[in-house]
Amino acid sequence: MRNRTIVTAVVCAGALAGAGWTARVLDEHQQERAVLDAVDALYAVISGDAGAARDWDAFRAKFLDDRASMTFRRGQRTEDGGVAWSFGSMTPNEYVERAGAMFEQQAFYEKGVRNEVEIYGALAHVWSTYDAYHTADGAGDPFMQGINSIQLVRTDEGWKVLSLAWVDTRSAGEIPERYRGDG
Numbered sequence: 234m235r236n237r238t239i240v241t242a243v244v245c246a247g248a249l250a251g252a253g254w255t256a257r258v259l260d261e262h263q264q265e266r267a268v269l270d271a272v273d274a275l276y277a278v279i280s281g282d283a284g285a286a287r288d289w290d291a292f293r294a295k296f297l298d299d300r301a302s303m304t305f306r307r308g309q310r311t312e313d314g315g316v317a318w319s320f321g322s323m324t325p326n327e328y329v330e331r332a333g334a335m336f337e338q339q340a341f342y343e344k345g346v347r348n349e350v351e352i353y354g355a356l357a358h359v360w361s362t363y364d365a366y367h368t369a370d371g372a373g374d375p376f377m378q379g380i381n382s383i384q385l386v387r388t389d390e391g392w393k394v395l396s397l398a399w400v401d402t403r404s405a406g407e408i409p410e411r412y413r414g415d416g
Contacts, residue, residue: 271392308404346414
C-alpha cells in the first residue's frame with residue numbers, strides 16, 4: 234500500500250507539473266528571491282567603514298525614481314510612558330546628503346535579520362527587521378535595531394524601491410517576536 238501511495242503522489246506531482254503548477258511555484262520563489270536580493274543590495278550599498286565612499290549612484294538606482302519616499306519616525310518617551318511621534322521624510326537624494334555626512338564620521342553596517350515578504354503582481358512589501366553595527370563582521374551587540382517597511386515595484390530593470398519607512402527600537406520599544414531574527 235505504501236508503494237502505491239508514493240507512486241500515486243509522484244504521478245499527481247507530474248500531472249500538476251505538466252499543467253504549469255511547478256512553473257508557477259518556482260516563479261513565486263524566484264520573485265521572492267529577487268525582492269530579497271533588492272533589499273540585501275540596499276543594505277549593502279549603505280554599509281561601510283567610517284569615511285569609506287558609498288556608491289551613491291548605485292544607491293539611487295535602487296529606487297524607482299528621485300521622488301521615492303524615505304520616511305522615518307522618531308518617538309520621544311513621555312512622562313506617562315507613552316511615545317510622542319514625530320514624522321520626517323526625504324527623497325533618496327536628501328538621504329545621500331544627510332547620511333553621507335554621518336557615514337564620514339562613523340562606520341555603519343546594516344544587516345537584515347528577518348524578512349516577511351508579500352508579493353501581488355508587480356507590487357511587493359517587505360517587513361525587514363535589521364541590526365546595525367559599527368563593524369563589518371557584526372561583532373558584539375548591535376548599536377541599533379528596528380524594522381524597515383519597504384514597498385517595491387517590479388520594473389523592466391527589476392525590483393525598485395517605491396518607498397521605505399523605518400522605526401527603531403529606541404522609539405518603538407522591543408521588536409515583536411514574529412519579526413525577530415531569533416523567532
